[in-house]
Amino acid sequence: MIQLHGFTGSGNCYKPALAMRQLGIPYQWHEVDILRGESRTPAFLAKNPNGRIPLLEVEPGRYLAESNAMLGYLADGTALLPADRWARAKVYEWLFFEQYSHEPYIATIRFWTTIENSVERHRDRIAEMRPRGHAALAVMERQLAQTPFLTGADYTIADIALFAYTHVAHEGGFDLGPYPAVRNWLGNVMDTPGFVPMQDCCG
Amino acid sequence: MIQLHGFTGSGNCYKPALAMRQLGIPYQWHEVDILRGESRTPAFLAKNPNGRIPLLEVEPGRYLAESNAMLGYLADGTALLPADRWARAKVYEWLFFEQYSHEPYIATIRFWTTIENSVERHRDRIAEMRPRGHAALAVMERQLAQTPFLTGADYTIADIALFAYTHVAHEGGFDLGPYPAVRNWLGNVMDTPGFVPMQDCCG
Secondary structure (H helix, E strand, C coil), X not given: CEEEEECCCCHHHHHHHHHHHHHCCCEEEEECCHHHCCCCCHHHHHHCCCCCCCEEEEECXXXXXXXXXXXXXXXXXXXXXXXXXXXXXXXXXXXXXXHHHHHHHHHHHHHHHHHCCCCCCCHHHHHXXXXXXXXXXXXXXXXXXXXXXXXXXXXXXXXXXXXXXXXXXXXXXXXXXXXXXXXXXXXXXXXXXXXXXXXXXXX | CEEEEXXXXXXXXXXXXXXXXXXXCCXXXXXXXXXXXXXXXXXXXXXXXXXXXXXXXXXXXXXXXXXXXXXXXXXXXXXXXXXXXXXXXXXXXXHHHHHHHHHHHHHHHHHHHHHCCCCCCCHHHHHHHHXXXXXXXXXXXXXXCCCCXXXXXXXXXXXXXXXXXXXXXXXXXXXXXXXXXXXXXXXXXXXXXCCCCHHHHCC
16 A cells, blocks of 8 residues: 655645545555654655655655655546647646745745744845745636636646645735635636545544 | 757756757757846746746647656657656656755755846855755765666766756855765766767757
């Protein structure tokens, strides 16, 4: 059985968990307390030299890091990742957008706000980062005003990747009020077959 | 013919350019001067709402953003991206590593140092970011001490993605002296068939 090494409350860990639930792939969860440095121990670094969670152990000793690489691996050959070359490229476009333009702002501010409780120490950085998070939401809004899911009519791992931190963006003080299409899309994702909330599949 | 909208000197733009040269795919370069805001004009935003280069126009009006999504698209079905599901996942693991753990530190410090000339203004941020860039190089070193290319014996788009900013890391003040395997790998990449230096395929 696949082993998922993760931290409760991490949107990045929620991504492979949700994909596996919706694809009917059983897995076991192993908690890694990143606040206690458990992702930087020699034992963990031997599994993932980059010292980050989530980490997917697809069979004993065979590890895959990077949440969005996991999504591509898990969804390969399923309806969550189209076989058509161009359609697949557009899914990956959103996956890279998520890791470069969305997660570093929206997830990081949420982490400092509700997980690490370090908002005071990061006040200046948050002021710099907040507009970039809103810029990412605006890019999503522009697309989702036109299509029910990020790449068009169909739900894919692009939606799973962006849902992970967008649905908890308010925990970092992001008001989704100005993004009606994004709010509507959150509902579309929650209505997909086999959808499971974060707290029910992580930890 | 494919159109590549890019900025001379950008490693992210070098990635698809190098891949296309090595795959024998002809393209035309269109310079976008990001220092003059040309990636944030209404005309450009209509092509890429995220306002970034590179931007690949695979046919008139059909656009793909995100350099590493371009690599996956261009290399699909070629030796630069293995067909095997697990091998492909490991390539994407490095592509996401590059955009999350490498580029934001190594490319950004280089941009401030040699392109924007804004080191003074970013001195505190650079001090915070420098160790993270070295951490990324150390992850690469650990792998490349074992294999000639990042995913093993074969050259893939993972190597193209990481080469782009690693080979100019010194322009941001990163000394590659402590990373002999990384330095050796830079040579391995430059020895691959059809390799073209950045200045010869961008701009």
